[in-house]
């Protein structure tokens with residue numbers, strides 16, 4: 048059955064390209080077939096595989112300058128492609144088609160790279176200062192901190208990048224290659240991983256494909272490519288096959304008959320010969336760095352980090368000056384001042400960020416098949432508060448079925464379906480599209496049931512569907528009518544009507560006046576309002592000609608009627624939309640489809656469509672005005688790729704954290720513009736390759752899972768930052784105060800640093816924590832002001848507990864020992880610091896938890912370990928080594944009271960903070 052396309056289209060396409068009638072094409076982008084012929088003598092080609100020199104000894108030349116025949120002979124290939132054996136040999140000899148810059152970074156390089164982290168740099172500087180004043184103990188402990196944090200960080204990143212690479216393999220791009228089992232066998236088209244391509248392979252290109260290597264076109268139909276990555280030019284560029292290139296065209300920087308790796312197909316299709324792979328491609332030579340704008344979360348974390356670094360840098364001179372002025376101490380205080388600055392550093396931040404993200408991404412891949420290709424995108428996912436998506440396949444199943452075909456009067460008319468099938472069949476056939484469009488499949492399926500046969504016509508030329516023009520055109524010859532060509536056009540109702548001058552009704556073809564046009568649009572609106580998808584069909588007769596057809600020929604058409612298709616709603620969409628709304632994520636549908644169809648789909652899924660906008664009404668708006676207009680709407684219909692990108696950009700610039708879910712070539716600019724780009728695994732190559740997150744299926748439920756995982760990781764990182772910084776700040780305030788009040792240093796530098804090491808180790812638990820449901824309810828945003836308020840408030844509370852401990856310690860030591868022994872003071876304070884830190888970890892974390900009734904496993908364990916070290920270390924043999932002697936029992940008793948009071952204050956403050964932050 049000719050209308051059953053699935054399978055036969057992608058796996059084996061026998062010999063159609065060589066046997067079908069071929070003609071120049073329909074638009075400014077002509078269909079071209081490079082028939083091998085003769086041309087200039089080649090003069091030296093770079094990429095010729097060894098052993099593939101032309102038998103005529105013609106040497107070589109630039110692939111762009113040779114004739115097709117010369118090039119094929121030079122590469123030992125042919126229009127039917129290589130044999131599997133030849134391809135295998137070439138792969139072994141010349142290696143895989145991968146760009147060297149993409150090879151993974153080794154662990155030692157990562158280790159060196161982690162030394163460039165700002166916190167590490169500051170620590171190293173402080174270590175050097177300590178060494179310069181011969182404070183070797185401090186310098187050694189700082190070095191241990193640096194090495195531990197770099198090993199953990201580079202190890203974590205290395206592990207994360209290896210698992211990411213393994214995950215990326217699952218969504219690796221493939222190329223459609225034409226190969227033969229042996230010399231005598233017919234060519235078979237099959238998908239192979241892009242890295243398996245070799246020079247001489249013949250590949251097929253279709254809309255959305257990434258150009259997998261440097262290629263010379265053998266045939267092309269309406270082919271345009273985006274080559275912005277190579278040239279910076281954002282508009283698609285026409286490409287066509289040329290058999291014998293002129294000097295002028297071959298000498299162009301981007302010859303029209305060559306496609307280069309790094310570009311992608313915007314529309315049309317082509318068959319091409321691979322002329323360079325891997326390191327020999329142009330892309331490998333000048334791949335421009337693609338820097339992404341920092342996400343809001345990254346910006347907040349960096350902002351906080353730099354504030355701390357400034358604070359750390361002013362800390363040692365400040366301590367020195369204050370100590371000098373008030374206590375008359377000199378440079379001997381420097382190691383202590385350095386240790387205080389080190390105590391402020393959240394040096395585990397990069398480690399915890401990487402570990403939390405990698406863990407979240409791995410769990411997501413394991414549980415729902417969602418692959419996060421760029422690790423920080425997991426944060427961005429957690430932060431999105433607006434999700435833009437297309438309609439087809441997201442809200443609907445993308446399995447349209449023709450409901451009926453009607454003429455201009457709205458009466459059933461099988462002829463309309465017959466012409467639509469002619470259009471679908473010949474556009475698919477002549478354009479050699481690797482994957483048929485679902486609307487075309489539906490039309491062919493329905494027409495097959497009516498026994499309509501497009502093969503009665505001869506296909507002449509075709510221009511496949513173009514999302515900007517929104518029409519597809521086939522030029523055919525009716526049986527026996529050699530002097531006439533028939534243009535058969537189908538597409539979006541408004542776009543087809545714009546090209547019509549008359550309409551067919553009751554056997555006549557009256558002029559299409561404005562009133563009839565309005566009437567036909569209203570007919571379409573009624574169909575759309577009941578949720579139907581619509582295709583308008585029109586034809587025109589033209590005298591036969593051999594020259595190319597252009598877009599200008601698509602006018603003066605006769606409107607035939609409409610095809611109405613029903614695309615059932617996706618079963619899980621309604622529930623997923625509801626969950627997204629409850630998570631505080633606003634959904635916006637940006638579609639190329641009819642406004643009525645999109646609004647009805649939203650309505651049926653329980654998403655209030657409100658006022659439905661069409662992209663042409665937004666044309667004049669930009670920036671803030673556009674964001675306001677789009678902010679109010681749920682559906683924007685009739686969007687082109689550029690409209691979708693403008694809308695996403697406007698939302699982002701208005702401060703919304705924006706995600707975009709799309710899978711087609713017309714979604715590409717919007718995917719690039721979004722904070723997080725999400726694409727299903729079945730999306731076109733270029734969309735999938737550029738996406739931050741790849742879903743197993745185009746399913747909104749999976750997005751909810753991904754958002755939850757993102758919020759979980761971000762919540763852990765935010766909790767780490769809040770807890771660490773507030774208790775570090777508290778300790779630093781208390782140490783400075785004690786330093787000024789006491790006749791001796793409140794803690795020795797080595798004690799400060801050991802205490803810091805214990806804190807750091809315990810806080811690693813945050814990377815493995817499971818935040819409670821409260822963290823999942825809203826987008827995770829770190830608001831720096833609120834954040835600073837938090838750390839100041841809790842820091843002061845912590846410092847108050849510390850100061851109370853001084854008093855207690857002084858009292859206990861004085862009553863029992865009769866003197867203020869610094870070693871006992873140090874031990875007492877060490878214990879108190881670690882115990883308060885453990886309490887902060889437990890209470891600030893469990894404050895949220897307790898309300899939700901779940902116990903935090905890893906954090907709880909870390910808290911117990913930290914408390915145990917705090918109590919036992921000064922009592923152990925290590926205590927005296929670090930300059931600490933056991934405080935009297937009375938101290939522990941009084942400390943318990945202080946801690947109990949601190950615990951109550953902390954729990955109350957934390958509950959108040961929770962109430963306020965949940966209310967805001």
Ligand SMILES: Nc1ncnc2c1ncn2[C@@H]1O[C@H](COP(=O)(O)OP(=O)(O)OP(=O)(O)O)[C@@H](O)[C@H]1O
Nearest residue numbers: 437438439484512519537538539581638639640641
């Ligand atoms: N193969 C095709 N041939 C002719 N017309 C088509 C074809 N595919 C789509 N159209 C028309 O173009 C319009 C816009 O299609 P487009 O692919 O841009 O958006 P969509 O897939 O319907 O929506 P979404 O962007 O939500 O996925 C459709 O409403 C339809 O009328």
